[in-house]
Every structure is written in structure tokens, then in C-alpha cells.
Amino acid sequence: MKLTILGGGGFRVPLVYGALLGDRGEGRVTEVVLHDLDADRLYAIARVLNEQAAGVPDAPAVATTTDLDEALRGADFVFSAIRVGGLEGRANDERVALAEGVLGQETVGAGGIAYGLRTVPVAVDIARRISRLAPDAWVINFTNPAGLVTEAMSRHLGDRVIGICDSPVGLGRRIARTLGVHPKDAWIDYVGLNHLGWVRGLRVAGRDELPRLLADPDLLGSFEEGKLFGVEWLQSLGAVPNEYLHYYYFNREAVRAYQKADKTRGAFLRDQQARFYDEMQRPDAAALTVWDRTRAEREATYMAENRETAGAGERDADDLSGGYEKVALALMRAIARDERTTLILNVRNQGTLSVLDTDAVIEVPCLVDANGAHPLAVAPLPGHATGLVCAVKAVEREVLAAAASGSRATAVKAFALHPLVDSVNVARRLMEGYTAVHPGLAYLA
Ligand code: G6P
Ligand code: MN
Helix, strand or coil: CEEEEECCCCCCHHHHHHHHHCCCCCCCCCEEEEECCCHHHHHHHHHHHHHHHCCCCCCCEEEEECCHHHHHCCCCEEEECCCCCHHHHHHHHHHHHHHCCCCCCCCCHHHHHHHHHHHHHHHHHHHHHHHHHCCCCEEEECCCCHHHHHHHHHHHHHHHEEECCCHHHHHHHHHHHHCCCCHHHEEEEEEEECCEEEEEEEEECCEECHHHHHCCHHHHCCCHHHHHHCHHHHHHHCCEECHHHHHHHCHHHHHHHHHHCCCCHHHHHHHHHHHHHHHHCCCCCCHHHHHHHHHHHHHHCCCHHHHHHHCCCCCCHHHCCCCHHHHHHHHHHHHHHCCCEEEEEEEECCCCCCCCCCCCEEEEEEEEECCEEEECCCCCCCHHHHHHHHHHHHHHHHHHHHHHHCCHHHHHHHHHHCCCCCCHHHHHHHHHHHHHHCHHHCCCC
């Protein structure tokens, strides 16, 4: 079985390869093709994979290429994990937004819109090529903003593209652990959009255990989301939000913290990763050791500013390696071997949330089997959550429309309609600021 990874020179590819190395089952991946635009990055990551494979019998073969069509031909699965504009682009997304006093996070608010506007045209081109060159392939999209990009690709690939994120999985796991429940035994009632969802229940053998957590301040304050949002706010909501809702519920604090920080997340990662890729060009570099050290530092500093504003302290050791590669592998196995399982994924709504149309990509628990991912019924969202979901989906639709038409006015509308952008004038200036720094937005006229 052939797995093609787009963005194959990306830093987190060794996590995926590590998961593949642990898979001894029949029908496993035997061939991995890494595609990237940058041959140096491919070389760097291939070195790490080579060290990972040392001593593992029948390790999946690894090939690298900068030819996209060659990479796609004959693929059974395609992982898409690209970053249009690189980490320099991410840092610019943050900088331009913060200068206007609004959030520039890569998936939330103005930053997510800017990143979406330059990523969607590239993702659509990839989707079109896949439907021509590998029409039977399953596409697993990791590329952020993951919900929006999955929806863009689904217009060409239908339900053969599935978006993934490890945040809801991590959230479910943390709640289960706090309640002393094995995550495998728990049914998690979670729904929303990517990075915009809420856990409203956690059922074990039919009984909802979440009220027990919400009623116990000590338990509630003991895990990441409890510390981030505070016990009282979670009790008021009667639900546990995805960590990315911190950017909405504590927006001023998050914006201020990023404005004050020495470096934004994007700038920190740009510099950290540049050091890693430079080091990998040295013939004597200890590839796997250096990669692992860099990974540990990246994970330990994840959402550090948000945690600081909340006084949440350091991350729990158990929360460090997020596990998105495990979600991807579980998804791939369920499809390839018809190993039925339930996973929280980004798929087309198909009537799950009655306030959204059938083709809107949402994040929801799905039953996965050889026929793909099928969204499961969940409780309806309360009004405040429905409001946010509808507002953000409307923004995503403007981004998709702008990408399809090349209309700058539509792009401005996307910025202006976002709940975290507080003035049409700000939206206009964001558009100016972003087009000045991003060549990838030159198509907007
Ligand atoms: C979480 C999010 C992902 C994001 C990742 C890395 O897992 O769900 O969407 O890509 O964190 O974040 P970082 O800030 O390290 O790039
Ligand atoms: Mn994510």
C-alpha cells in the first residue's frame, strides 16, 4: 500500500512514520512517498526517517520527490500537510493582525482568514490533480485551517477527503482520564467546526459522566482546559470547549499577550525550525536526536501565551505528544482494513447540525469503516455555540468564494464578518497589510 505525504519535508512527518513503523498488521503501508517543493527539507526529513527505520524489519520504503504528479500517481492514501508561505508566512499572519489589535493565530480570526486565502487555491489544485491521477485514493487533510481546507477539497473529492485534528481527541482523552475512565470506553458528545467545538457529554455504558466533572471544582480545575478556561466559566457553559475557544472567550488577554511576547508562535517556530533544517544539512548531524529535542521544545511551548494569561502553568507531561499521527493511522486502518472505529473528524455535515447545509464541513464523531467516515448523531448545540459556528462558517464561505472568484471585495467581507474583527475599516487595513506581505494573495484583485 502506497502512502503519499504532501508537505513531506515537514517537521512532523517523523511522527507519522514512527506510527507506521509500529503497525505490523496485514495491509499496512509498505511504501511512503514524500513530496515537497523544497529538496533540502526532503533531505532533512528523510535522514530522520532513515534513523528511525534502523533495525526495524520490513520498515516501509521511503522515496522523495519534488514532482507532485509523480507523487500522486498510484497512491492509496494521500496525507496533505502543506504550509503555503511557510512559517515566515505564519509569522506575518500574526504580525499584521496584532498591529491592528486583532488576533493573528494560524486558524482563528484574521490570521486564519489570511492563511486560508492563500492555502485554498493550492489545496484546490491538489484536489483536482488527485481526482485525475489517483481517483480511488483517500485523502487525509492535516493542512490548517483544517476545516476550511477540507471543505475546499471536498468540492472536488466529495467524501474521499477527511480532515483531522488532534485537539478534540486530546480533549476527550483528558476529560476521560480526569474522570478515571478509559478513553476507549467513552462516547464523547462533541461537535462544532475545527478548533471551534464543545464537549457536552461523556457517556460510559450509556451514563453521562460529564455532570460529575462539572460539579466537582477540584477535578474540573485539574486538567488543561479547566486551567485554561477556569472552573467557573466551564460551569457556566455546562460544557468543555476546545482549547482554541480560549481565543474567543479571552480574546483581549490573548491578543495582549501575543503583542507583548518577544516572539509570536509563528516567529518562534520559524526560527526554531530554521535552526533544525540548517543543522540537518551538516553531514555529521545526529538527525533523530536533534529532531526529537526540537519536537519536545515545540510541544512544551504550545499555546504558552494562552496558558500564561490564565495562570495555567506548564503542560502536563501526558499532554505533550498530541497524537495526531495516531488519529491518522487509526483512520487509515479503519478504511483500509474495514476495522470499524469511532473518531472525531472533519467531514461534510449531511444533516448532523440542522443549522448548516449538507456540504458544510464540521467536526464531529464519525463511524469509520471501509466506506469512509459517517457522522454520528449528536445533541444540538446551544444558542451561543450555534451563533459562533454559523458566523465562522459564513466567514469560511466568503473565503472559499474569494478564492474561487479572485475577488478582493469578497476577501475583505470575510475579514469584516469575523466575530473577532471589530470594524470594517480594520478588515480593509488587514487586507492591505496582508497583500503587501504575501505574494500568495496576488490573485485577489
Ligand atoms: C494542535 C492543533 C494543530 C496544530 C498543532 C501544532 O495539535 O490542533 O492544528 O497544527 O497543535 O501547533 P504549533 O503551534 O506547534 O504549530
Ligand atoms: Mn488542529
